[in-house]
Amino acid sequence: MNRLGATFSLTLLLLTGCSSGASTATLDGEAIYNKSCSTCHGAELQGAIGPALVSIKNKYTEADVLKLINEGSNRMPGHLVSEKEAEIVTKWLLKK
Incomplete structure (x- = not known):
């Protein structure tokens, strides 16, 4: 049982490290x-x-850019990125 627990813990630790990167x-x-x-x-x-x-x-305001990215417009499709990614790229764009 100890060996199984150690193996499980190590596997969980490795998987957590991979996904966070x-x-x-x-x-x-x-x-x-x-x-x-x-x-x-x-x-x-x-x-x-x-x-x-x-x-x-x-x-555009931050809210306008976020709405455009999430919902799209006449020629641009929406939902090309997740909502979290949309927030991040919006903030990045507004700093440029």
């Missing part, structure tokens, strides 16, 4: 943008198929 990577606004947004909005926010996002903070 993965979730940290997805919580980076720039990484989320590069993965989910840059194809249409450009690697440097300069625009491509979608509009430029340079100085987006001058045009």
